[in-house]
Amino acid sequence: MSSAASNPCSPNPVDKPAVKRNSEDIGWEYGTLVNPADLNVIKCKLCPMVVKAGIYRLKLHIASIKGQVRSCPNATPEDREKCKKAIGDSRKAKIARLLEKQDVIDAVANEMDTDDGTGLDDLGSSQPRAVGIPFNTINCDEFDQVLEAASRFGPGAKKPYQHELREKLLHEEVEDTKKIVKDQAEEWKRTGCSLMTDAWIDQKRRSIMNLCINCCIGTSFVQSKELSAESHTGEFIFEFVDNFIEKFGDGKKHIVQVVTDNAANNMAAKDMLYVKRPNLFWTSCATHTINLVLEGIGKMRKFKNTLDSAKSLTIFIYAHHKTLSLMRKFTKKRDIVRPGVTRFASAFLTLQSLYEKKDQLRMMSQSEEWEKIRHVKKSAKGVQAIATLVKSSFWNGVSLCLRVFEPLVNVLRMVDGDTKPSMPWLYGEILKAKEEIRIAVGNMDKNGTGLYKSIIENVDEKMKKRLDCPIHMAAYCLNPYYSYSKPSIFHNEDVIDGFFAAVETFYHRDYDKQTQVLNEDFHKFKDKVGHFGKNVAQLGCKDYNFSPDI
Structure with a gap:
């Protein structure tokens, strides 16, 4: 028997379970803590021996490895082999760690041997780009390389100045960007490219307009200009885009289309550009257009009431920590608000999440914990939230919204994603979405009037001259x-x-x-x-x- 003392029925108090360090270590089969507060003092279970240098010393004792501790007289050959193997495995793991560290040291040494005396600068400048300075920087190999490089320079080594670091990185990024643009420029000649415009307001309330070139292998930012002092009329946007095309050099021969959002000033610029450059397509942003379609349908009375009720319900739940905590308890810590690619897509995903948790939310509204929350029954919004959760008409409205919106949200996801070029699929998928909506409303438009007709009129109105242009028809x-x-x-x-x-x-x-x-x-x-x-x-x-x- 390898251990009579390890019998779990033993009355010896020192054999009671205690907190151990490396509790999976095989050594704990043969030892027990004398004092739970001291993890280094361990008594052998096979003999009266007490070691005071940790579990590793106990394994030496059991394995009968002489030199540091006396051998255990009661250990069987099987016990000795088990501990010898554990010690050998531990040594191999330690050697592997040392070799891994040596690889890092050798990598730094190679850098030092091949540079011109600025090795520390080179290694230091790679850190921000490699890891972005998060908390886990210390776990990165590049961090180990920096430490090794610093130790090789010895006392008095100086880190690079911030200016040196920034300027070096800037030049590297500029060169990388030039290479990317050069590769894309070759693609422009082969397949053509699109010019995309994007206007936005920064945190300082400055109006900025960006121009980007897009082709099948990527997008390149080409120009940004502050236009706070200018009125963004159709004529101004036309001149801004047209001047860029004119200055684009040989590349202007490869621009096939201009892409903008659906604002009225962009539509006016479109007509002016067609007069001067009739060989260019002007295409509306599909994501923006489909989002407008969804918002238009959402404003219809049949859907607006449901959306407003769902919005009020989620705002009420998230506005108070007690209702939010109770909701997460009933839904097993799952939230009901889910972000999407656009504001309306977020509203759809939230409706979807609400409907998936319908039973849990209704149970919550009938629970004693819900009734004990003071502001639930004391406020008008709380009473409204309860009424919303228990009304069948609300949940039926949510179900109808999901059936109508889902086909169009799927198209929105497609055009906003990067999995494939969406142009060849756009018009065909919109037609498919219309058919799915017809089925969703249950052919309720048998006489040519009704819900389906109103929905389709909204879709067609927003699509007209935007997503049914010649280029869309040709792609379809x-x-x-x-x-x-x-x-x-x-x-x-x-x-x-x-x-x-x-x-x-x-x-x-x-x-x-x-x-x-x-x-x-x-x-x-x-x-x-x-x-x-x-x-x-x-x-x-x-x-x-x-x-x-x-």
């Missing part, structure tokens, strides 16, 4: 995911007119190219002639994840 028509699975698209007058208008814009005044595309290339695509007829060309047409990059 030329996406085989839609057109090959539903050939009637090729006979849709609106779609084909839009496609023709897009070709005329893209190949402005190049009538030979227009003729080739409209009379030859398009028919090859439509009839699946030549390469368009091969299986590989149609492989992704049945799968929404089809992408030109596959």
Whole structure:
């Protein structure tokens, strides 16, 4: 027997469980603390021996490794082998840690051997970029390298000045940015690019307008200008964009479209740009447009009452720490407010979260803990919150909102995401969303009037001349995911007119190219002639994840 003294029924008080350091260490099978307050004084369970240097010394005692402590006379060969193996494993782990540290030291040594005496500056300047100075900086390998470099310089070593660090990093970032822009400029020549505008107000209330160039491999910021003193009229925006295009040099030949939001001044600038540069497309921001669609539907009386009630309920719950704590107790610490890509998307996600926790919230409103909260029954907002939670009409309204909004929110997520170029899918997914909304309201528009008609009128009004432009129609028509699975698209007058208008814009005044595309290339695509007829060309047409990059 390896340990009679370890019998759990032993009356010896020193064998009672005590707090241990490294409690999973195998050594604790053979030892017990003499005093729980001193983790280094341990009594052997197999003999009267007491060691005063920790569990490692006890394992030496059991393993009969001579030199530091007497061997245990009662340890069996099995006990000795177990402790020898544990000691050996511990030594191997220690050696591995030392080797890992040596790798860091060698990396620093290589830096020092190859630099010109400014190694400390080089290593120091990499820290902010590598870790962004969070609390876990100390766990980063680069931090170990800095310490090793500092120790090699010895006493009196000086850190780089802030100015030296900042300037060095700035030059490095500038060079990296130039390389990125150069790579993207090559892509502009091959596939074209888009010019995007974005106006915003900073914390100092200054009006800033940014211009960015976007292509299929990324986006490059190209210009920013403070325009606080200017009135942002349509004419001013047109001149600002047009001047940039004119100064863009050879790159202006590769700009295909200008993208802005849907503000009235941008729409006015669009008309002016078309007169001067009829070969450019002006495209409205799809995210902004779809968000306007959702907000328009949300203002309809059928949905507004539900949204307002849900908003008042969540504000009431989050405004008081007792109601918030009780809500989290009933929902198992899950919040009901969830952020989204836009303000209305956040409202939809909050409705979705409310509906998922419907049963828990209704149970909360009927609980004794809820009734004991003073401001619940003493305030008008508290009484309203209770009424909202128990009313079936509210929850039915939430369900209808989710069924109507979800198809459009899915489109919003698609256009705001980075998983794939959204242009070829936008118009087709909006048509799909309209059909899902029709099903969601239960064909309630049988006589041409009613809820469905009002919703679709709102969608069409916000989309008109924004998401149904020629470039959208051309992208929809030329996406085989839609057109090959539903050939009637090729006979849709609106779609084909839009496609023709897009070709005329893209190949402005190049009538030979227009003729080739409209009379030859398009028919090859439509009839699946030549390469368009091969299986590989149609492989992704049945799968929404089809992408030109596959």
